[in-house]
Each structure stands twice: as C-alpha cells, then as structure tokens.
Amino acid sequence: MTALQVRNLSKTYGEGHAALHNLSFEVKEGELLSIVGPSGCGKTTLLKCVAGLIPATRGEVSVHGREVTGVPDGLAVVFQDYGRSLFPWMKVGANIAFPLETSRLPKAEIRERVEHSLAAVGLEGKAERYPWQLSGGMQQRVAIARALAYRPQVLLMDEPFASVDAQTRSGLEDLTRRVHLEFGMTIMFVTHDIDESVYLADRLIVLRRSPGSVLAELVIELPRVRDQIATKSLPAFVRQRSEVAQHIKDAS
Numbered sequence: 001m002t003a004l005q006v007r008n009l010s011k012t013y014g015e016g017h018a019a020l021h022n023l024s025f026e027v028k029e030g031e032l033l034s035i036v037g038p039s040g041c042g043k044t045t046l047l048k049c050v051a052g053l054i055p056a057t058r059g060e061v062s063v064h065g066r067e068v069t070g071v072p073d074g075l076a077v078v079f080q081d082y083g084r085s086l087f088p089w090m091k092v093g094a095n096i097a098f099p100l101e102t103s104r105l106p107k108a109e110i111r112e113r114v115e116h117s118l119a120a121v122g123l124e125g126k127a128e129r130y131p132w133q134l135s136g137g138m139q140q141r142v143a144i145a146r147a148l149a150y151r152p153q154v155l156l157m158d159e160p161f162a163s164v165d166a167q168t169r170s171g172l173e174d175l176t177r178r179v180h181l182e183f184g185m186t187i188m189f190v191t192h193d194i195d196e197s198v199y200l201a202d203r204l205i206v207l208r209r210s211p212g213s214v215l216a217e218l219v220i221e222l223p224r225v226r227d228q229i230a231t232k233s234l235p236a237f238v239r240q241r242s243e244v245a246q247h248i249k250d251a252s
C-alpha cells in the first residue's frame, strides 16, 4: 500500500524563485526512502510540503490517501537542530510526553509510551534529566524517542544527524534502521550524505537542483539488517554508493 504520494509537486517562493519543479514519487507502507541531493536542491522545502507546514504552489501530496492541507495525523518530523527542538525547561520525560498531552490517552498509557520509547533509543532511566544534561547525540535520541512515543505511521527526518560526531552518527543511523524494522514505520529520510543515504534506504531518490526535481531512483540492494562495517564492505554498497555519487556530481 502507498503511505505517501507526491504528485507533480512544484514550489515557488515569492515572485519567482522555483525551489521544486514537478516532483512525483511515492513511499510504500513500511518503506524507508532516502532523498539525497546537493545543497539547495530543495530537500527541506520538499519535507515541509509533505509535512503540511507550507503549501505547494502546484501539485499535491497525500498521506494514506488523504490530501495534505495541514500537518497530517499520524505524521511526525525529526529535525536537524535537536538543540532547538527540545524544551530546555522540561525534563526528558516531559519533552517526550508533550505531544501526547493533547491526545485523550490515559496518563498511565502516556507514561508507558515514554518509558518504552526511551528504552527503544537506549536511554532507559533518563526521563528525569534535563536535555542540557545530555550529550548532543543523546538529545537527538530524545527527539527520536518523542517521535516514536507518538507512534507515527509516517516519520520524516530532515538531516537529523548532521550536527553530531561521526561515531554518534553511525549509532543513530543504526537506531533509525532498527526502529524502522521494529515498528514497521514508513520513513522519508532527507540527507546530503551519500553514504548515509545508501546505508539507510530501501529505496533512494536523487534530486537535482535549480529547481529541485527527480534525477534518479534506485532500489537499494542491501540486506534488511545492516552493519556499519560489514554492509559498507559489500560490493552492492560500493557500487550503489558510486552510482549515487556520480548522479550528484552530474547534478551539481
């Protein structure tokens, strides 16, 4: 089944700055789609249109068959800037519970979800800490836990690991793959990092810029369960990584 459909999407800012032109693609239920492209090709613009945060100029986006006109139910976003996405005056547990407070969920269910999602990201026992008492990588895991606690059907991730060190980044990539498989979640992952885009994806779309449009689409030929060292040594990874790099070079 199709979880997310983008049809002939164009976005022009102001009087005539075309950021996206005639983009069409779909993401199947339970699939992890990477969107990769050079800086300024419109990745963030695309994600904002899909999340219903800004209106499209032409074309349409639908999530589970419903046209997106505002932020759709069952959709969560993890942004790059974890420092600004968590409330510093709230403890970690309260940050995770916050989007659920307006739901009609019983308090006990909210507490259970907070604990479960903290455990899923390896932060058991950290609910009573403040975000500023945690490292950058841990804060980003809290942001992922907050999205998980909401139990979204579709998760959008916008360069979520761009501001953490390389080792933390690898751990967060593996965490993303794990929650994708464990929760059967549909994920659209936006990045300009070629290795990351291939390592994470079931399928991948390369965007060209000025204006952003689909340049290539690849089905990633890697096992479902991945490992940073073993998977990146596979001939399929090396070949597909080079293929994406070539597309991006052509697009720049």
Ligand SMILES: Nc1ncnc2c1ncn2[C@@H]1O[C@H](COP(=O)(O)OP(=O)(O)OP(=O)(O)O)[C@@H](O)[C@H]1O
Pocket (backbone or CB within 6 Å): 013, 014, 017, 018, 019, 037, 038, 039, 040, 041, 042, 043, 044, 045, 046, 192
């Ligand atoms: N609010 C805005 N008003 C006008 N132009 C904008 C606005 N937001 C983005 N743009 C322009 O649209 C184009 C696409 O920007 P966008 O941020 O979507 O690209 P990106 O691929 O996410 O970039 P990066 O990888 O550098 O984050 C750029 O040329 C940018 O300057």
